Amino acid sequence: MKYYLTTPIYYVNAAPHIGHAYTTIVADTVRRLKAMQGYNAVLTTGSDEHGVNVERAAQRVGKSPKEYCDVIAAEFENQWRLLGLKVDHFQRTTSPQHARVVQDLFERCRKNGYIYKGSYTGQYCIHDNLYVNDAKAGDPCPDCGRPTETITEENFFFKLSAFQDKLLDLYNREPKFILPETRRNEVVSFVKTGLTDLSITRTNIKWGIPVAGEAPHVFYVWFDALTTYMSAVEGEHLWPADLHLIGKEIVRFHAIYWPAFLMAAELPLPKRIFAHGWLLFEESKMSKSRGNIVRPEPIRRVMGADALRYFLMREIVFGQDGSFSYDALVGRYNSDLANGLGNLASRTLTMINQYSGGAVPACTTEGAIPGLAMQTISAATAAFEEFEFSKGLETIWSLLSATDKFIVEQAPWTLAKNPDLRPKLDATLYTAAEVLRIATALLAPVLPESTAKIWAQLGTPGPLDAVRIRDLAWGQLHPGHKIGEVSAVFPRIDTAKAVVEMRALEEEEAARQAALVGKTPPPPAAETTPKISIDDFVKVDLRVGLVLEAEPVRGASKLLKLKVDLAEPQPRTIVAGIAEAYQPEQLIGRKVVIVANLEPRKLRGVESNGMIVAASIEGGKPTLAGFLEDVPVGARLK
Ligand code: MSP
Numbered sequence: 001m002k003y004y005l006t007t008p009i010y011y012v013n014a015a016p017h018i019g020h021a022y023t024t025i026v027a028d029t030v031r032r033l034k035a036m037q038g039y040n041a042v043l044t045t046g047s048d049e050h051g052v053n054v055e056r057a058a059q060r061v062g063k064s065p066k067e068y069c070d071v072i073a074a075e076f077e078n079q080w081r082l083l084g085l086k087v088d089h090f091q092r093t094t095s096p097q098h099a100r101v102v103q104d105l106f107e108r109c110r111k112n113g114y115i116y117k118g119s120y121t122g123q124y125c126i127h128d129n130l131y132v133n134d135a136k137a138g139d140p141c142p143d144c145g146r147p148t149e150t151i152t153e154e155n156f157f158f159k160l161s162a163f164q165d166k167l168l169d170l171y172n173r174e175p176k177f178i179l180p181e182t183r184r185n186e187v188v189s190f191v192k193t194g195l196t197d198l199s200i201t202r203t204n205i206k207w208g209i210p211v212a213g214e215a216p217h218v219f220y221v222w223f224d225a226l227t228t229y230m231s232a233v234e235g236e237h238l239w240p241a242d243l244h245l246i247g248k249e250i251v252r253f254h255a256i257y258w259p260a261f262l263m264a265a266e267l268p269l270p271k272r273i274f275a276h277g278w279l280l281f282e283e284s285k286m287s288k289s290r291g292n293i294v295r296p297e298p299i300r301r302v303m304g305a306d307a308l309r310y311f312l313m314r315e316i317v318f319g320q321d322g323s324f325s326y327d328a329l330v331g332r333y334n335s336d337l338a339n340g341l342g343n344l345a346s347r348t349l350t351m352i353n354q355y356s357g358g359a360v361p362a363c364t365t366e367g368a369i370p371g372l373a374m375q376t377i378s379a380a381t382a383a384f385e386e387f388e389f390s391k392g393l394e395t396i397w398s399l400l401s402a403t404d405k406f407i408v409e410q411a412p413w414t415l416a417k418n419p420d421l422r423p424k425l426d427a428t429l430y431t432a433a434e435v436l437r438i439a440t441a442l443l444a445p446v447l448p449e450s451t452a453k454i455w456a457q458l459g460t461p462g463p464l465d466a467v468r469i470r471d472l473a474w475g476q477l478h479p480g481h482k483i484g485e486v487s488a489v490f491p492r493i494d495t496a497k498a499v500v501e502m503r504a505l506e507e508e509e510a511a512r513q514a515a516l517v518g519k520t521p522p523p524p525a526a527e528t529t530p531k532i533s534i535d536d537f538v539k540v541d542l543r544v545g546l547v548l549e550a551e552p553v554r555g556a557s558k559l560l561k562l563k564v565d566l567a568e569p570q571p572r573t574i575v576a577g578i579a580e581a582y583q584p585e586q587l588i589g590r591k592v593v594i595v596a597n598l599e600p601r602k603l604r605g606v607e608s609n610g611m612i613v614a615a616s617i618e619g620g621k622p623t624l625a626g627f628l629e630d631v632p633v634g635a636r637l638k
Contacts, residue, residue: 001038001039001040002039002040002041002042002237002238002242003031003034003039003040003041003042003242003243004041004042004044004233004238004239004240004241004242004243005027005030005031005034005041005042005043005044005241005242005243005244005245006027006043006044006045006228006229006232006241006243006244006245007023007024007027007043007044007045007245007246008023008045008048008245008246008247008250009045009046009047009048009091009093009225009228010045010046010047010048010076011047011048011053012047012048012049012054012057012068012069012072012073013053013054013057013288013517014072014288014293014513014517015072015075015076015079015295015513015516015517016075016076016079016295016296017286017288017293017294017295017296018279018286018293018294018295018296018299018308018312018324019247019278019279019285019286019287019293020076021079021083021296021308021312022276022279022312022316023245023246023247023276024045024080024083024085024087025083025085025308025309025312025313026245026276026312026313026318026389027043027045027085027245028043028085028086028087029309029313029389029445029446030243030245030445031043031086032086032444032445032448032465033384033445033469035465036441036444036445036465036467036468036469037468037469037470038468038470042088042089042233042236042238043086043087043088043089044087044088044089044090044091044228044229044232044233045076045080045087045089045090045091046073046089046090046091046092046093046228046232047069047072047073047076047090047091047092047093048093048224048225048228049065049069049073049092049093049094050093050094050205050207050208050209050218050219050221050224051205051207051208051221052128052129052130052205052207054068054069054207055206055207056128057517057518060517060518061516061517061518065207066094069092069094071516072516072517073090073092075513075516076090077090079296079297082297082300082305083296083300083305083308084305084448084449089232089233091228091231091232093209093224093225093228095231097231097234098209098227098228098231098232099209099210100231101227101230101231101234102209102219102223102224102227102231103209103211103212105223105227105230105261105265105267106156106200106211106212106219106223107212108264108265108266108267109158109261109264109265112264112265112266113159114158114159114162114264115156115157115158115159115200116156116157116159117154117155117156117157118154118155118156118157118197118199119152119153119154119155120152120153120154120155120157120199121150121151121152122135122150122151123135123136123137123139123148123149123150123151124148124149124150124151124204125141125143125144125146125148125149126149127141127144127146128141128143128144129204129205130142130143131202131204131220132148135148135557136555137150137555138555138556139555139556139557140556140557140558145558147555153202153203153204154203155199155200155201155202155203155217155220156199156200156201156211156214156217157197157198157199157200158197158198158199158200158223158260158261158264159197159264160195160196160197160198160256160257160260161194161195161196161197162264163195163256163259163260163263163264164191164192164194164195166260166263167191167195167256167259167260168188168191168192170259170269171184171187171188171191174271176272177255177271177272177273178251178255178272178273178275179272179273179274179275179319179387180274180275180319182319183248183251183255183275184255186251187251187252187255187256190252190256191256195256198257199220200219200220200222200223201214201217201218201219201220201223202217202218202220203216203217203218205218205220206218208220208224209224222253222257223257223261226253226254226257226258226261227261229241229244229258229270230267239267239268240267240268240269240270240271241270241271242270242271242272243270243271243272243273243274244258244270244272244273244274245274245276246273246274246275246276247275247276247277247278248275248276248277248278249278250275251273251275254273254275255273255275258270274318274319274387275319276318276319277316277317277318277319277320277321277322278321278322279312279316279321279322279323279324280321280322280323280324281293281294281323281324281325283323286324290621294324294326294506295506295509295510295513296308297505297509298501298502298503298504298505298506298508298509299329299502301505302498302501302502302505303329303330303333303493303498303502304449304450305449306337306447306448306449306450307329307333307337308329309446309447310332310333310336310337310393310446310447311324311328311329311332311333313389313390313393313446314332314336314389314390314393314394315328315332315390316390317388317390318387318388318389318390319387326498326499326502326503327495327499330493330495330498330499331495333490333493334492334493334495336397337450337490338490338491338492338493339492340397340400340401341400341439341443341450341454341489341490342488342489342490342491343404344400344403344404344432344435344436344439345436345454345457345489346486346488346489347407347432348407348429348432348433348436349433349436349457349458349483349486350486351412351429351432352429352433352483353483353486354416355412355416355425355429356426356429358482358483359479359480359481359482359483360429360430360433360459360477360478360479360480360481360483361425361426361427361429361430361479362423362426362430362479363430363475363477363479364423364426364427364430365427365430365431365474365475367406367431368402369399369402369403369406369431369435370431370434370474370475372399372402373399373434373435373438373474374473374474376395376396376398376399376438376439376442377438377442377469377472377473379392379395380392380393380395380396380442381442381469383395384445389446393443393446396439396442396443399435399438399439400435400439403431403432403435406428406431406432407428407432410424410428412425412428412429415428430477430479433458433477434474434475434476434477436454436458437458437460437476437477438472438474440454440455440458440464441464441467441469441472442469442472444464444465444467448465450489450490451464452464453487453489454489456484457483457484457485457486457487457489458477458483458484459481459482459483459484460477461481538638539597540595540597541595541596541597541636542593542594542595542596542613542636542637542638543566543594543596543634543635543636543637544566544591544592544593544594544627544631544632544633544634544635544636544637545564545565545566545572545574545591545592545593545594545596545610545612545633545634546564546565546589546590546591546592546633547562547563547564547565547587547588547589547590547591547592548562548563548564548565548571548588549562549563549588550562550563550582550584550585550587550588551584552579552584553575553579553603553604553606554604555604556579556603556604557579557580558577558578558579558580559575559576559577559579559603559604560575560576560578560579560582560584560587561573561574561575561606562574562575562576562587562612564592564594564610564612565633565634566594566596566610566633566634567632567633567634568634572594572596572609572610573606573607573608573609574594574608574609574610574611574612575601575603575604575606575608576608576612576614577622578612578614578622578624580621581614581621581622581623582624590624590626591626591627591631591633592612592613592624592625592626593612593613593624593625593626593637594610594611594612594613595610595611595612595613596610597610598610598611612624613625
């Protein structure tokens with residue numbers, strides 16, 4: 001029996017961060033879980049390499065698009081290898097095999113009457129050669145801010161509108177096709193509102209898969225990207241996929257476009273799509289454009305891959321958003337791994353050495369633990385099966401702490417002093433060792449590296465990944481067999497020291513990756529700006545202003561027109577590029593910092609008399625400067 005699963009294929013505009021690692025680690029866990037259930041489990045991940053942005057990034061670093069993609073794809077592949085993830089197929093959308101499958105899918109859809117040539121009208125930035133989806137006439141280009149132009153070009157369209165009923169039938173027939181339920185409901189209501197046909201090719205883009213015999217058309221974004229799931233395993237009899245793991249922001253493409261393409265081509269549909277939540281860092285979605293990302297490599301180097309895996313699987317309820325912080329990462333490690341599992345392992349094995357000559361004692365059973373262990377096997381397995389990783393881990397940890405308590409109550413160190421109590425001592429040690437063996441097997445998919453070490457220390461014959469979960473039962477540890485050499489699997493970590501180390505490595509890694517994509521990270525301000533004298537500074541008239549009114553500027557999605565009180569006879573009109581970060585109503589009544597002596601400037605026909613001061617992060621949204629204490633309107637900043 002096969003189990004074929006996938007992660008999204010990641011864009012090559014950035015090197016891997018822990019958001020990408022999150023999905024890939026979960027996928028690796030599911031793959032290992034399925035393998036331990038006896039499936040031939042196969043995992044595909046890869047890289048999404050076409051499009052103008054990639055062409056441009058390549059230009060920045062003086063490479064051809066393909067050379068550039070080679071570098072970034074290798075970053076991803078290498079990161080997955082370093083993290084020990086079992087990736088069976090790393091599929092690149094630039095591979096010739098992939099192009100063939102995309103062209104094939106297109107032909108099948110076309111033959112069945114679902115493709116037509118139509119005219120596409122949309123907003124386009126001539127300067128950046130960028131199609132701006134969902135923009136209105138005159139909206140600025142998100143990259144350069146110049147006004148976009150409305151263009152009309154001939155494209156191939158996919159008749160998505162023909163699939164509304166078929167898709168709704170599918171969601172009805174297969175209630176678990178999209179998980180979790182909240183995402184399913186979103187998709188169902190979206191599809192119920194009606195579907196419009198989809199333009200799937202472009203003629204202005206060069207870096208894409210050509211539509212065979214239809215130059216200059218190339219495939220546009222999703223028709224190309226989604227097909228990777230099939231092209232990666234072409235000829236391997238693995239299609240349809242059993243599971244597509246994705247982040248929630250791409251659920252529509254997967255749950256609507258993808259099954260529609262496949263239905264149009266009369267190909268089997270994937271069995272399940274699970275859309276997980278976002279990993280937040282510093283309170284917002286971790287993303288390159290916000291500049292709030294954390295990379296996996298510093299964490300791996302300081303704490304090991306299993307520490308990251310455990311944190312992600314235990315701390316975040318799969319399907320919901322969750323926050324990452326270095327403190328929480330080390331905290332979880334110390335409390336659950338060092339003190340919990342690690343402590344039980346070293347305590348148990350050390351006692352077997354000390355009181356039982358390094359051999360598993362006679363098999364006797366004592367107390368409620370064996371029953372609890374059997375319950376844990378089924379409860380944890382059921383939770384994992386339902387993608388409730390955190391719950392499954394919690395169940396296993398309840399067994400570990402019950403066992404800890406049991407050891408303390410039995411007090412083997414006291415039992416060992418009285419030869420008459422030998423059977424009780426043996427039962428205690430056997431019970432602890434059995435729990436350790438069972439927990440280690442159950443945890444192998446989540447903590448592959450460290451469970452393999454515990455397994456070896458237990459001296460259990462055969463490799464851990466050959467264990468079949470369904471065969472796990474109490475009493476399989478053979479009395480008399482020798483345990484291996486004992487050493488700490490999860491040494492305690494000093495939080496402050498580890499965080500400093502990880503942050504330092506993070507900076508190094510950020511600089512290395514920035515060089516790869518041709519963007520230098522912002523160096524400390526002191527190094528970039530020339531020094532000015534105090535006389536220069538006083539020329540800037542900075543004042544406290546109070547926002548009285550705020551409204552959007554028509555045709556400019558980034559701009560707001562503000563009326564600001566500066567304690568002058570008349571309030572000033574100031575146009576500010578903050579519309580993407582603030583709603584007008586959030587600003588009214590807010591005290592802000594204004595450069596009051598800037599020459600007037602016309603923006604979109606509105607004269608702006610001053611500038612609002614905001615922190616700006618490259619690619620991120622502006623954040624207004626403000627005051628914690630109350631300050632009078634008109635006060636000067638010096
Ligand atoms: N190339 C498309 C996907 C095409 S699939 C046929 C794409 N690429 S991406 O590089 O932006 O990756 C998005 C995926 O990365 C998310 O769906 C999710 O799996 C993962 N994540 C990226 N950032 C993430 C977080 N901050 N949090 C959780 N997952 C994140 O979209």
